[in-house]
Amino acid sequence: MTDRHLLSGPEPDPARDAGHPDPPERVGFFTDTSVCIGCKACEVACKEWNAIPEDGMPLSGMSYDNTQGLGASTWRHVAFIEQKVPAPEGRTELSLIEGAPAAPEPPQAPGDMRWLMSSDVCKHCTHAACLDVCPTGSLFRTEFGTVVVQEDICNGCGYCVPACPYGVIEQRPHDGRAFKCTMCYDRLGAGQEPACAKACPTQSIQFGPLDELRERATLRVDQLHEQGVERAHLYGHDPQDGVGGDGAFFLLLDQPEVYGLPPDPVVTTRDLPAMWRHAGTAALSLAGSIALAFALAGRTKEAR
């Protein structure tokens, strides 16, 4: 095991390397946004099952999205993107029946609208910055390869919040402790799938062993490409990417940033060895320059 304890790069078995001697298969989410209908059943199911407090009732003016983003009290978030479509290119025609060709292009005026809907969630990164930087050990890697916060140990330092390259984890106001998706750790332990996947009526949210999901996702992308949806692509599936691949990955129909996702996130602890080296050198140079100051001052005194 030469690749143990890597801070970045491919990591085939994060659960075993986190100290679980005989872990089950790594599980994850594949969120296929091409079949999301924006019903928010996932948001509601997540709130219900995990007993997450309400967010108030703000009206954001952002299409049908009033939760606005992931946070301490929103562990699944459905984004609504309203786009003006310059017909015909760029338009997404989806066939939900397998094998059927896309519907013939209906006459369409430039300026028509389309909606992209996407259910976002914690990515359960292979190299999770939140977990790496947590000073209390409150964030841990589960036997399923997911990342969970232990509420009773979290001391509210908030370090995980800016460490997350996806902007997932957040502190709850008036409490200070950090919360995020647990991939329903309690349900997984009982052999059940997470509440959001269970509630999703279109199988936009698929749960299962990560390897199997990656295969399924590749097939789905091929299918969409055959149907002429050229912009369909996977996001977060690649174990070679900056976070070692995500435990929750997505099929997107536009650029990641359109959905509020970073285009090429990197776990910042990748650079931690360099940072510690620079900090060490900086500390030595502090001591050195003060020593130099004493030497210079001493000499000028003698010269007088």
Next chain:
Amino acid sequence: MSRTRQRRGEQLMVPRAEFESYYGRPIIHAPSWAARDIAGYFFLGGLAGAGSVLAAGAQLTGRPRTATAMKVSSLAAVSLSAAALIHDLGRPGRFANMLRVFKPTSPMSMGSWLLSAYGPAAGAAALSAVTGRMPRAGATATVGAALLGPALASYTAVLAADTAVPAWHGAHRELPYLFTASATAAASGMALIVAPTRESGPARCAAVLAAAAESVVTEAAERRLGLVAETWREGRAGTLMRTARALTLAGAATAALAGGRSRPAALVGGLALLAGSVCTRFGVFAAGIASAEDPKYTVLPQRNGV
């Protein structure tokens, strides 16, 4: 997409920012840390750490009044910094959780251990110097604090840089040097204020070295940051960084030119150096918040493969 490049006015470092975002919302979450607590902690930790090195140097070179004064200042600074940290956590009991694990991948964990070793050393050094009791233990504590102090001044840079905050992580190579230079400036400023003029020669030299280093390192960091350097130059952060540079350079110049002869000049120079260091830390902090709140600074560097 317009391909016209503006040639007038300020030179564009990268092509005009064009990207889409989700209703302009930030991609990452900005830290919820209060500037007063955390930027204040960065400043106080640096002041304490570099101060301990000055104290040890003063003790070794027979400048007893400077040594005692700097030990007291370091103890005060580290006590205040611990208070700031605990205030940010919300409840004092929560600090105990910081020492649950020893975790080199977490700069905050390493910092907590460092603080819990440095704090008592600085305290013992100061107590022994003030009371005159247990001089041998006091000398050991002085050396211990001087060895740990530089680490206390530089680790906070890693603490900031090991995040997805573009203005901090992008400068992760330069930030430790900026923080130690700023810490040296603060500690020499403090020495100019509390020590007799006769003994302040080394502090004046250190102030000049620190001010020069800080200018060079800030320049290097901004060059490395490219587009994200905007967050260091504009808005609240820009004002603070410019003020910091002016105060630090003016403070060092005043100290070097007149601090050896005139007590008021030493005081003014020292205060300017301290204020400059405060502005540097609050400026870097504000730049980080600004860079986290605008999706541009997350998306464009990643798109450009930086």
